[in-house]
Amino acid sequence: DAKTTQPNSMESNEEEPVHLPCNHSTISGTDYIHWYRQLPSQGPEYVIHGLTSNVNNRMASLAIAEDRKSSTLILHRATLRDAAVYYCILRKNTGTASKLTFGTGTRLQVTL
Amino acid sequence: DGGITQSPKYLFRKEGQNVTLSCEQNLNHDAMYWYRQDPGQGLRLIYYSQIVNDFQKGDIAEGYSVSREKKESFPLTVTSAQKNPTAFYLCASSIDGGSEAFFGQGTRLTVV
Numbered sequence: 001d002a003k004t005t006q007p008n009s010m011e012s013n014e015e016e017p018v019h020l021p022c023n024h025s026t027i028s029g030t031d032y033i034h035w036y037r038q039l040p041s042q043g044p045e046y047v048i049h050g051l052t053s054n055v056n057n058r059m060a061s062l063a064i065a066e067d068r069k070s071s072t073l074i075l076h077r078a079t080l081r082d083a084a085v086y087y088c089i090l091r092k093n094t095g096t097a098s099k100l101t102f103g104t105g106t107r108l109q110v111t112l
Numbered sequence: 113d114g115g116i117t118q119s120p121k122y123l124f125r126k127e128g129q130n131v132t133l134s135c136e137q138n139l140n141h142d143a144m145y146w147y148r149q150d151p152g153q154g155l156r157l158i159y160y161s162q163i164v165n166d167f168q169k170g171d172i173a174e175g176y177s178v179s180r181e182k183k184e185s186f187p188l189t190v191t192s193a194q195k196n197p198t199a200f201y202l203c204a205s206s207i208d209g210g211s212e213a214f215f216g217q218g219t220r221l222t223v224v
Contacts (some may be wrong), residue, residue, distance in 0.1 A: 034212070043202050043215030044155070087154070099170075100145055100204065100213055102155040 004088045009107040012078045020073040020106055022088030027068050032091045035062065035073045037084040038105070044087065047073065083110045115139065118203050118216035125197075125223050133188045133219045135203035144186035145204040145213070148172060155202060161186055190221065197223045 005023040012018040024033065032051050036044040048055055048062045050071075055062040061074040075082055087105040116137040125131045135144065143162050147155040157170030161180040175194025180186055186205075190197045200220050206213035 036213075041200075041218070041220075043204070043217050044213075045215070046212035049212065085154075099157070099160060100206065101157055101171075102147070104154040 004090060004103050006086075006088055006103060006106045008104065009109065011109045011111065012075075014079060014110055014112050015077050018075040018078045018082070018108065018110075020075075020086050020088075020108065021070065022072070023070050024088070024090055025069045027090055028092070030092050033062065033064060033068075033071050034089045034091055035060070036087045036089065036102075037082075038087070039084050044102075047086070049091075078108075078110045080110050080112075083108055116203060116205050116214050116216045118201075118219050120219060121217065123219055123221045125221070127223055128192045130192060131190050131197075131221065133190070133201055133203075133221070135186045135188065135216060136184055137186075137205045137214070138184060139205055139214060140183070141205035141207055141214075142183070143206050144180070145206075146170075146176075146178065146186070146188045147202040147204070149200040149202060149218075158188065158201075197221060 032049050034049040035047040037047055038044040048057055048060050050062045050064055063072045085105040085107050087102050119134045145160040146158040148158055149155050156172050158176050159167055159170055159178040161167035164180055164183050167178050167180050175191055177189045200218050202218045203216045204213045
C-alpha cells in the first residue's frame with residue numbers, strides 16, 4: 001500500500017488559515033486522497049477527499065499537486081474546534097471497498 | 113438516522129476472559145473495519161470485511177477474531193491470546209475507496 005508522510009504537529013492562531021501538508025510520493029493512479037480528523041476520545045470524522053482536481057466543501061479545501069505526489073488540506077479560518085489530529089490517507093477505488101490504513105497524522109493546535 | 117453504532121462505550125474485563133465488542137451500521141455499506149488505538153498513537157487496522165461472510169486480517173490481527181454473518185453487523189472478539197488488550201477500539205464502514213468512511217464513537221476496553 002502507498003504510504004503518506006505528515007508533520008507530527010502544527011500550530012495556528014485562531015481565525016487564520018492553516019495549510020496541512022501530506023506527501024504521498026508512491027501514489028498510484030487509482031488512489032483517492034482522503035483526509036479525516038479526530039478529536040480526543042472520539043472516532044475519526046471525514047473531512048474531504050479528491051482524486052486529481054482541487055476540492056472544496058463546507059469544512060475545508062483540498063489542493064492536490066499536479067503530479068499527485070503531495071496534497072494540502074486548507075482550513076480557511078481555524079477555530080478552537082479545529083484542534084484535532086488530521087490524517088491523510090490513500091484509498092484505492094477498486095469497485096469494492098478497499099483497505100483503509102491510517103498513519104500517525106498531524107496534531108493541530110489552535111491558539112487564541 | 114443512519115449511522116454506525118458501537119457498544120458499549122466503556123468495557124471492563126478480567127485478564128484471561130474473551131470479550132466481544134459490537135458494531136452495527138444501517139448505512140447499507142458493504143465494507144466494515146476494526147481499528148485499535150493506543151494512547152497518543154494512530155489507528156491500526158485489526159480486521160476488515162468487504163462483503164458478508166468474508167473478512168481479511170489487517171496489520172495486527174493476532175489475538176482477535178471477527179465474524180460477518182450480516183451486512184449490518186461486524187462484531188470483534190478480543191481473545192485471551194491478545195497480550196495487551198487494553199485500548200480504544202474503533203469500527204468503521206464505507207462503500208468504496210472513492211467514498212467517505214463513517215466511524216463509530218469507539219469502545220474503550222480496560223482489562224484488569
